[in-house]
Amino acid sequence: MSIIRFFINRLWVLFFAVGFTISSSYAFAQPLHSVMLSLPAHSEEALSWCGPATGQMIMAGYPSGSCSVLQEDVWTAIQSYKTETVWDTDPAGLKGALKNLCPPTGTWSIHPETDAQALMYSVAFWMTKNNYPAAGLLNTVSHNSYTAHEEHWVAIKGIITSADPTTNPTVNLEFLWFNDPAVPLGDPALERFVTGSTWYSEFQPVSKAGSSYLGKYVAIIEPPEIKGLAIAPTEVLTGKIIKPDFALKLADRWIEKFKLHELKSYGILKKAKALAPLLVNEKHGGYYIVPYSIKGQLAEAAVIVNAYTGNFQEVGAFKSVKYMSRQEAVQIATTHLQKREISPQPESLSDKIRTELIYPQGERVVSRYFPIWKVTINNKVIGVGHQGKVYTKIPSQEFSIPLPGRTPAGITWDGKQLWSIDGKTKKLQKIDSLSGAVTRSLDLDLSRPKGLAFDGVSIWVIDEATKKIHSFDPENGRLKKTIKMEVPAEKGFQSVEGLTWDGKYLWTAYFAGFSSSLNQIDPQNGRIVRSIFADCNPRGISSDGEYLWSICFNGKNLPAKIDKRKIQDNEHEMLRSRKFIADIEGTEPTGLAYDGRYLWYTDRHLKRSFRVFPEKSE
Amino acid sequence: MQTGIIRLTLGLLSLFIIFSSGCAHKYAVLVSTNKVTSDNVSYHSEWWYDLFLQYSMLRDNGFKDDKIYVLYGDGTDFNTMYADYNATNQYGHSITDMAVSKANVQSVFNTLGSKVKSSDYLYVWWMGHGGGSGPGSCNLSMAISNTGETVTDTELAGYISNVSSYKKRTVDVMTCHSGGMLDNMDNVGNKTVTLTSSTCPENSYSISTTCNGRPHAEFHYTLPNALKEKNPCGTAVTSDYDGNGYVSLSEAHQYNSATMTTSTPQLGDPDSIAAGTYIKKGTP
Numbered sequence: 031m032s033i034i035r036f037f038i039n040r041l042w043v044l045f046f047a048v049g050f051t052i053s054s055s056y057a058f059a060q061p062l063h064s065v066m067l068s069l070p071a072h073s074e075e076a077l078s079w080c081g082p083a084t085g086q087m088i089m090a091g092y093p094s095g096s097c098s099v100l101q102e103d104v105w106t107a108i109q110s111y112k113t114e115t116v117w118d119t120d121p122a123g124l125k126g127a128l129k130n131l132c133p134p135t136g137t138w139s140i141h142p143e144t145d146a147q148a149l150m151y152s153v154a155f156w157m158t159k160n161n162y163p164a165a166g167l168l169n170t171v172s173h174n175s176y177t178a179h180e181e182h183w184v185a186i187k188g189i190i191t192s193a194d195p196t197t198n199p200t201v202n203l204e205f206l207w208f209n210d211p212a213v214p215l216g217d218p219a220l221e222r223f224v225t226g227s228t229w230y231s232e233f234q235p236v237s238k239a240g241s242s243y244l245g246k247y248v249a250i251i252e253p254p255e256i257k258g259l260a261i262a263p264t265e266v267l268t269g270k271i272i273k274p275d276f277a278l279k280l281a282d283r284w285i286e287k288f289k290l291h292e293l294k295s296y297g298i299l300k301k302a303k304a305l306a307p308l309l310v311n312e313k314h315g316g317y318y319i320v321p322y323s324i325k326g327q328l329a330e331a332a333v334i335v336n337a338y339t340g341n342f343q344e345v346g347a348f349k350s351v352k353y354m355s356r357q358e359a360v361q362i363a364t365t366h367l368q369k370r371e372i373s374p375q376p377e378s379l380s381d382k383i384r385t386e387l388i389y390p391q392g393e394r395v396v397s398r399y400f401p402i403w404k405v406t407i408n409n410k411v412i413g414v415g416h417q418g419k420v421y422t423k424i425p426s427q428e429f430s431i432p433l434p435g436r437t438p439a440g441i442t443w444d445g446k447q448l449w450s451i452d453g454k455t456k457k458l459q460k461i462d463s464l465s466g467a468v469t470r471s472l473d474l475d476l477s478r479p480k481g482l483a484f485d486g487v488s489i490w491v492i493d494e495a496t497k498k499i500h501s502f503d504p505e506n507g508r509l510k511k512t513i514k515m516e517v518p519a520e521k522g523f524q525s526v527e528g529l530t531w532d533g534k535y536l537w538t539a540y541f542a543g544f545s546s547s548l549n550q551i552d553p554q555n556g557r558i559v560r561s562i563f564a565d566c567n568p569r570g571i572s573s574d575g576e577y578l579w580s581i582c583f584n585g586k587n588l589p590a591k592i593d594k595r596k597i598q599d600n601e602h603e604m605l606r607s608r609k610f611i612a613d614i615e616g617t618e619p620t621g622l623a624y625d626g627r628y629l630w631y632t633d634r635h636l637k638r639s640f641r642v643f644p645e646k647s648e
Numbered sequence: 649m650q651t652g653i654i655r656l657t658l659g660l661l662s663l664f665i666i667f668s669s670g671c672a673h674k675y676a677v678l679v680s681t682n683k684v685t686s687d688n689v690s691y692h693s694e695w696w697y698d699l700f701l702q703y704s705m706l707r708d709n710g711f712k713d714d715k716i717y718v719l720y721g722d723g724t725d726f727n728t729m730y731a732d733y734n735a736t737n738q739y740g741h742s743i744t745d746m747a748v749s750k751a752n753v754q755s756v757f758n759t760l761g762s763k764v765k766s767s768d769y770l771y772v773w774w775m776g777h778g779g780g781s782g783p784g785s786c787n788l789s790m791a792i793s794n795t796g797e798t799v800t801d802t803e804l805a806g807y808i809s810n811v812s813s814y815k816k817r818t819v820d821v822m823t824c825h826s827g828g829m830l831d832n833m834d835n836v837g838n839k840t841v842t843l844t845s846s847t848c849p850e851n852s853y854s855i856s857t858t859c860n861g862r863p864h865a866e867f868h869y870t871l872p873n874a875l876k877e878k879n880p881c882g883t884a885v886t887s888d889y890d891g892n893g894y895v896s897l898s899e900a901h902q903y904n905s906a907t908m909t910t911s912t913p914q915l916g917d918p919d920s921i922a923a924g925t926y927i928k929k930g931t932p
Contacts, residue, residue: 409729520779520789522824522851543853543910544691544777544865545824563777563793565682567690567854587861588688602796610686 062204063195065157066188066293067091071219074211075101077176081108081119082127083211083219084165084183089132091187093161097132107131116240118179124165125250136162136252142243146233149247150203150226151258153186154195162252163187166208169234171429173212173394180238182394185209186249188223191260202226203260213397214417217349220397221295224344226262228334231315235465239432245467267315268643269338274307274318277340281307281320281333284342290333295347298322298330305329308353309337310387310401314643317343317389319353319399327352332399346399354416356385359403363412366420382408392426392615392640426615430640431466434459438632440482440529441570441621441639442489444504448623448630448639451479451491458482458489458507463625466639472507476500481529481570482621483536485553490536494526499536499556513556521545521561527568528622532597533575535559539568548580562601565608566593570622570631573597578604579611579644581619581631589613592622592629592642612642672767672815672931676706676716677756681748681776682793683721687729690854690863695775696726698822698868700733701880702773703743705872709928711771713739717756721794723747730862732880750797757810769932770817772808775868778823778852786848788828790821805832816925816932818843818897822867824851830916841897841925842916843871843904853910859883866908874903875927894926 069091074083082104089097089104104127108119111126121140129138143149153164168182188207195201203226210220236243272280281304285291291299302322310317316337321329328350334343360383384406389398396402400416404424413421435452442449447469448461456479460470477495484490488501488510497515502508517523521542528539536551546564548571551557566582569590573579575597582591592614596607616633623630629642682695699720706716720726725735725742735743746752764770777791788801799807808819819842821829826844833842845852845867855866859881873879874887875895887895887903895903897915901922904913915922925932 520781520785520825524851543824543851545779545851546691563791565692565793582689582692584688584690584863585856588690588863591686591689600796602793605793606683608685610689 062190063158063193063201064188064190064205065154065161066190066207067093067157067161067163069163069185069187069209071209071221072101072211073213073217073219074215076105077174077215078118078179079105080173080179080212081105081124081181081183084185084209085124085127085131087185087187087209087211087219088128088163088165091163091185092132092136099132104131114241114243116238117181119181119183120241121167121243121248121250124183128165128250136160138250138252141249141251142246143248144235144246145259146230146235146247147203147259147261148257149249150189150206150229150233150260151195151199151201152251153249154189154191154201154203154260155258156251156253157186157189158194158196160252164252165250166233167236167248168210168232169394170237171234171392171394172425174215175395177393177395177425181236182212184211195258195260199258201258201260203229203262210397213348214400214415220346220348220399222344222346223290223293223296225342226260227265227341228343230262231265231267235462235467237431237465237467239434239466245462245465245469265315265343266336266339266341271309271312271316271337272318272340274309277307277318277335277337278304278320280335280340280342281318284333284335285345288342290345296331296345298324298347299333299345302331305353308387308401310389310398312337312386313645315389315391317398319401321353325350329353334398344398348399351400351416354403354414354418356403359405359414360385360407362414362418362420363403363405363407366412366422367407367410388413388424388427390425390427391429395425426640428615428640428642430636430638431461431463433461433466433632433637433639434468434471436637438620438634438637438639439480440491441623441630441632442482442484442530443623443625443630444484444489445486448625449482449484449489449504450621450632450639451482453479458491458502458504460504461639463630463641470504472502472504474500474502474507475509480526481538482623483529483531485531485536490529490531490553492526492529492538499529499538499551501553513551513553516549516551516556516558518547518549518558518561521547521563527620528571528580530571530573530578530622532573532578537571537573537578539564539571539580541567548578560601562604565605566591569619572622572624572629574624574626579622579624579629581614581622582610583619586617590616590619592631592644594644611645614642615640672769673715673765674706674711674769674771674927674930674932675760675764676711676771676773677760678702678716678718678720678773679748679753679775680718680720681774681791684726684728688862693863694854694865694868696720696728697733697862698775698865700728700735700743701864701872702868703735704738705876706771706927707739708876710930713741713743716743717760718743718745719748719752719756720744721748732860733862747794748792749795750792750799753792753799753804754807754810757807761810761812764811764814766813767815767931768813769927770808770811770814771927772817772819774804774819774821774823775865776823778821778825778828780825780828780848784848785825786828786831788823788825788848790823801829801832804829808833815839816841816921818925818927820871821845822852822865825849826852827914830914834916834918836918839919839921840916841922842914843897843901844914844916846911847914850911855910866910867904867913870904870907870913871900874900894928897922897925897927
């Protein structure tokens with residue numbers, strides 16, 4: 031049996047070595063190296079059981095022979111070996127189950143790495159060497175309707191690299207093939223074949239506060255430990271959207287070029303016809319789903335292409351499903367509102383309806399293949415899942431990380447990582463922007479810290495109690511300079527609500543009712559160089575030197591908004607350049623930072639920092 | 649028979665006298681010094697929401713559209729998502745007559761100078777940013793944010809005085825430090841009631857809770873509610889304290905004082921006419 035399995039595995043290697051030698055947009059100059067293992071696809075049998083399902087699949091794919099275990103038994107074993115209670119399935123629990131539940135065992139090791147490329151190299155190396163599948167922790171983002179469950183385990187069964195990882199310390203990660211058990215409960219597991227770029231765009235370090243793995247990428251591999259890198263280009267996340275017809279043509283082309291239909295899981299692609307492509311996440315991170323069907327409108331597989339470049343991202347197969355149309359989604363949303371006696375007002379519905387397909391980045395409660403229709407009817411927003419599930423609260427669309435401390439009071443970006451200041455603990459902390467892991471913590475001697483800015487060398491913090499602005503050395507927390515915080519007499523002052531650096535000057539935000547102001551400050555002496563009306567209730571400001579962004583707080587019942595103004599000499603011209611670019615989640619926003627691509631804001635109540643794409647174009 | 653003829657003659661004579669001298673008119677100038685680009689933003693959307701509420705209150709109290717001069721933004725209504733704050737939806741036409749600018753403010757009062765008669769009533773409403781300087785922060789400087797211009801309290805009083813003939817007038821100012829307007833209008837014999845949102849040193853604020861959840865300046869939410877005797881949702885408010893069927897400007901001020909929490913509304917009434925000024929009446 032084991033000999034047969036070994037040869038099956040090697041046959042896949044041969045197939046891909048030949049199949050991917052052909053030229054493509056990925057411009058393979060040499061035969062690719064691949065390991066493709068045969069694993070059954072098991073979905074999670076409970077909403078928090080993606081770990082047990084992953085273990086169950088991996089044990090069925092041992093090269094020494096399949097081992098069939100019940101998912102419930104895997105769950106029980108995981109609980110007995112678990113060392114961290116903040117997880118449903120922690121790495122130690124899953125490792126213990128793999129090691130002990132189904133002899134003959136491997137040695138199985140937990141690989142926690144701060145570098146995703148280093149970890150994926152280990153996966154490629156040992157999968158090549160030993161032919162065991164691996165358990166990969168895709169991320170710790172909520173991914174189904176049970177949002178308290180965060181860790182998202184998948185079973186990696188195939189990996190394709192530009193060269194043999196056992197003889198090359200650096201390889202390109204071309205494709206990854208894995209079973210994702212965490213699709214909507216009741217559906218079969220999804221078999222996803224994705225590019226290295228797509229994998230890395232979803233692969234995130236642990237962001238569970240209190241875990242020893244915080245900030246680390248994790249996989250459980252048989253066995254340890256090797257040094258190397260598996261690299262992949264970064265996904266393009268913005269740009270001009272390609273047309274649906276072109277996306278469809280490209281999907282057909284990728285199927286042929288990569289011979290996707292030769293893989294058993296995607297065999298239907300040989301006969302299937304493409305249905306109308308669906309555009310998802312149009313504004314940022316957009317992609318087209320091109321469904322394929324051999325039964326009219328019932329899709330059984332889909333190819334996903336980048337919505338801006340048309341590049342192949344992945345292919346997936348699933349049970350027959352009819353994608354919900356816009357009209358059906360609107361009908362469901364309308365019916366839901368009418369049942370709640372929220373009558374669409376005032377004019378005809380067609381004037382006030384907006385629809386878009388979204389794949390929420392913050393809470394991945396649905397699969398990438400089955401996004402949610404976000405239907406806005408006269409300012410009421412309803413989500414409709416592809417199975418008709420109604421979301422009265424749209425799942426979080428923004429990626430976020432936990433913040434340390436009790437009262438986040440400011441945030442800034444130092445060019446590489448985020449910094450946060452806590453109003454209660456008075457700690458200034460450097461934070462990994464992918465996981466929220468604290469990488470440096472400095473105690474500051476301040477009474478009421480609020481607002482944070484980085485000038486390229488020092489970190490500036492306002493002490494609201496003493497109305498002074500201090501600069502600190504971010505290496506050691508040493509106080510470098512203190513200036514007085516000037517308040518414009520004619521505009522009054524009630525509270526300070528933000529601090530930023532525009533490349534030459536500091537800016538402060540003050541709340542004072544209709545006289546709330548944004549003030550450009552000379553960092554040498556604290557004098558106000560200019561003061562403009564905020565025209566909102568500011569709760570954080572940020573600048574890149576060209577633009578000034580601010581959070582406008584609108585009470586607990588209306589969403590706060592981020593606005594953007596071009597910094598100009600005349601106040602009214604700045605005001606006229608102002609655009610409201612995003613509604614934000616959370617109820618207590620405080621602090622805003624720009625990292626060169628994204629804006630980050632903190633929420634005092636949720637104790638998290640959220641990432642927002644600012645749509646910087648004019 | 650003779651008595652009847654005499655009565656008829658006297659009646660016709662009375663009508664002749666009334667019509668020959670002309671009916672009394674109610675004029676209003678509404679100035680909102682900014683431009684709204686988004687619904688539901690505190691300290692921003694008010695520039696339209698408050699203006700619309702004020703216009704609506706005046707119409708409910710018998711002011712005719714052609715006697716209400718609206719200066720706002722670039723000269724066109726804000727296309728709000730809320731049908732009940734959309735003028736075209738509510739009145740069948742836009743309400744903005746011209747863009748807000750210093751020149752247009754002067755121009756509108758110059759125009760009214762030749763229109764408003766001694767029997768007419770003039771209502772002036774100003775909404776914008778204000779800065780206070782000088783003794784007690786009572787020198788008020790008002791920003792026209794849309795153009796970058798400023799109008800001082802002295803200048804605004806001068807513009808208004810270009811309308812020299814009137815029976816009574818009311819000046820309503822919602823800015824921070826708006827109390828600074830009082831000393832410019834409080835001259836005995838001017839027959840002017842001045843209502844402001846705050847004292848000289850105070851800022852002005854948005855109200856935290858409104859019946860429809862929309863942001864409004866506190867003063868410009870409570871004042872029209874008082875004068876209309878209902879809030880924007882149609883719920884009655886009790887501002888006719890003496891129960892005579894009319895809300896005087898004194899009663900409106902009393903209602904503001906009792907209701908407002910974020911700043912202290914002020915009343916200037918050097919001729920003691922506020923208690924007898926009812927804007928709902930044909931001749932306030």
